[in-house]
Amino acid sequence: MNHKITIAIDGFSSTGKSTVAKRLAKRLGYVYVDSGAMYRAVTLYAMQNELINSELVNKAQLIEQLEGIEIDFKFNEDLGFAEVYLNGQNVEKQIRTLEVSQFVSQIATISEVREQLVRQQQKFGKHKGVVMDGRDIGTVVFPKAELKLFMTASAEKRAHRRYLELIERGDNVDYNAVLKNVQTRDHIDTTRADSPLTMADDAIEIDNSDMGLDEQFEYVLQLAEDKIKQCN
Ligand code: CDP
Numbered sequence: 083m084n085h086k087i088t089i090a091i092d093g094f095s096s097t098g099k100s101t102v103a104k105r106l107a108k109r110l111g112y113v114y115v116d117s118g119a120m121y122r123a124v125t126l127y128a129m130q131n132e133l134i135n136s137e138l139v140n141k142a143q144l145i146e147q148l149e150g151i152e153i154d155f156k157f158n159e160d161l162g163f164a165e166v167y168l169n170g171q172n173v174e175k176q177i178r179t180l181e182v183s184q185f186v187s188q189i190a191t192i193s194e195v196r197e198q199l200v201r202q203q204q205k206f207g208k209h210k211g212v213v214m215d216g217r218d219i220g221t222v223v224f225p226k227a228e229l230k231l232f233m234t235a236s237a238e239k240r241a242h243r244r245y246l247e248l249i250e251r252g253d254n255v256d257y258n259a260v261l262k263n264v265q266t267r268d269h270i271d272t273t274r275a276d277s278p279l280t281m282a283d284d285a286i287e288i289d290n291s292d293m294g295l296d297e298q299f300e301y302v303l304q305l306a307e308d309k310i311k312q313c314n
Pocket of ligand 1: 094095096100117118122186187188215216218219267
């Protein structure tokens with residue numbers, strides 16, 4: 083018997099959740115879903131449709147237009163992971179900019195947005211065999227997930243990782259702006275009223291401040307394999 087499980091990975095921004103989740107899904111033959119990409123896609127929609135003016139989000143209009151916002155993932159064979167599409171357009175690159183990062187946490191406080199995205203995320207995980215990363219996966223989206231991980235690292239380490247990522251992509255960013263964004267998002271994500279970022283009681287905490295990517299992956303893979311064995 084090969085009973086598939088649900089793996090929920092939550093944690094602070096730039097803790098390497100998506101890197102480890104992608105690799106884990108590939109190794110296990112599971113589907114990977116980046117829930118943050120969905121909040122980022124809604125944010126990009128708001129930016130493109132002038133629903134953000136002078137740093138303020140026009141919540142009422144965004145909520146009104148929610149039904150017309152379609153988010154899909156399509157697997158890219160060359161890249162080995164699924165890219166995100168907003169109303170039929172590949173927006174994988176556009177959603178990762180610092181500009182989108184600067185508004186995404188505000189957008190993610192809107193309950194109507196969360197409701198719609200959580201419903202879609204639960205559909206993706208209906209048949210198990212899924213690795214999903216985000217902020218509320220183990221607490222709200224899949225409270226019954228068999229394996230829950232919670233990733234942390236110091237804000238400075240995380241900002242440094244994100245800064246290098248953006249520079250490598252060719253984005254001209256300033257380290258202090260990235261650090262400020264990481265800290266601001268931590269604050270908004272942990273203090274919002276709806277589904278704040280918090281560790282589920284049954285999650286395993288991993289502080290990867292001083293862990294290499296391979297070391298972290300091997301550790302997480304072991305946890306997943308042990309859990310899958312237990313569930314079979
Ligand atoms: O990759 P990074 O750590 O920068 O963040 P992300 O996973 O792309 O998520 C971007 C933002 O979306 C977060 O800072 C949260 O505000 C929001 N988010 C959320 O509220 N719930 C989720 N399940 C995933 C992301």
